Amino acid sequence: MKILFLTPPSSSEERYGTLAGAGSSTPALGILLLAATARRLGHEVVVIDAAALEIGMKRIMERVRQFQPDVVGISTTTLAVCHAASLADQIKAEMVRTLIVVGGPHISAAAEETMLRFGSFDLAVIGEGEATLVEILSALDDRRTFQDISGICYRDSDGIKITARREFIKDLDTLPFPAWDLLQDFPLRYAPAPFKVKSLPSASLVSSRGCPNQCIFCDRSVFGTGCHAFSVDYVIRMMLELYNKHGIRHICFEDDTFVTFKQRLIELCERLIALKLDLSWSCLGRANHVNAESLALMKQAGCWQISFGIESGSQEILDTIHKNVTLDQIRTAVKLCRDTGILTKGFFIVGHPGETRETLAQTINFALELPLDDISVSMLTPFPGTEIYDRAAEFGQFDGDWSRMNLLNAVFVPFGLSQDDLEVSQRELMRRFYLRPRIVANYLVRLAENPAITKGLLNAALAFIRSVWR
16 A cells, blocks of 8 residues: 555644744654554655644645545644644645544544544544554454554444543554664754754654653653553664664753653663763653763763753742652752753743742742753643543633644633733743853854754744744
């Protein structure tokens, strides 16, 4: 069969608002793994990452008409699901027999509701998609129905049906590497946010799946609350393919639990140290999961930056959102990174349940107190599948318009605050953090060390100025 995998068109302005110039255009790893899985079965596969390449509906449809796919697989976020539906409508209008399969985080959280809203989606994949895809394609080959396939929501003559949840893949090493070679102009046209990398070209990897933490604003619908991981050997081989075949010189690990499992982390770092690659990398981490010994080893293995989900400067707020970390643990983690020579980025959120003007001020002061090198400040957004989505009415006013959920629009406003309160606090934190001599000097040093990131940082700086003074 001819199978097309794509992300729906979604402009950087929709995703990042006034910060579009500082946004990311990294490819979606999910569709690359699915494409590799389908190709291994012998199917003809094409990938179009429309969001990363900023390709509009017209150009996508030109490619669709040219390829004439039997199956179209669309991976979508909540923000882009309406665009995905519009694209599906156009494809169905011209190719009625084409099966349109939709998946991604939004679908796993709200499969039935999405299928009810958008009639051109034929089948929705819930949870991990690779094994499910194999069974879907097998059913199509054999002209069987979908009723015996776990982990899907589909249409038949009797309406919409949902099957039992599929078990997670026990051995992730059985999966093929992501099909980076199917991306147009990879890696040159796919870049992360400029402040996120030390060197170019760069790529993102996910080395584990699932998150055991209970933050009320996080959706764990796809990979669940348990953790399963690729082996260290598999991760090293993926890194070497990116390094040798595609010239990658910086890798961003995007998994939530990268620093959590110490023995695996130690083994990975020791392997990287032995390889002596000209390669830097960054990762996500929890403040209560790092220590001086592991950080020293990570630094030696090429770790350049760790991003921590700090969220708030109020301990009361951290407790409310089930962060299970203390302000002192955050202080210690950031200081240890600075002492080790690893840069730090802090993720902050404004508009938590129970937020007040006092807690907003505490967050600003806490961010300025910490020796962070970068920050990101988003609005609390109750995505489908999160605890706060179900409980939003307890804590404030919630606009559930999926097309506005880009983490920057104030779709949720806690009782006692206004949208203006949240937007002013967000801009104030960004402005006061970045317009300090230490931060400006840090960026000048980065430019001197790596002029290749100059264009990206200048675009980011202009976007920052437009955002905080709009």
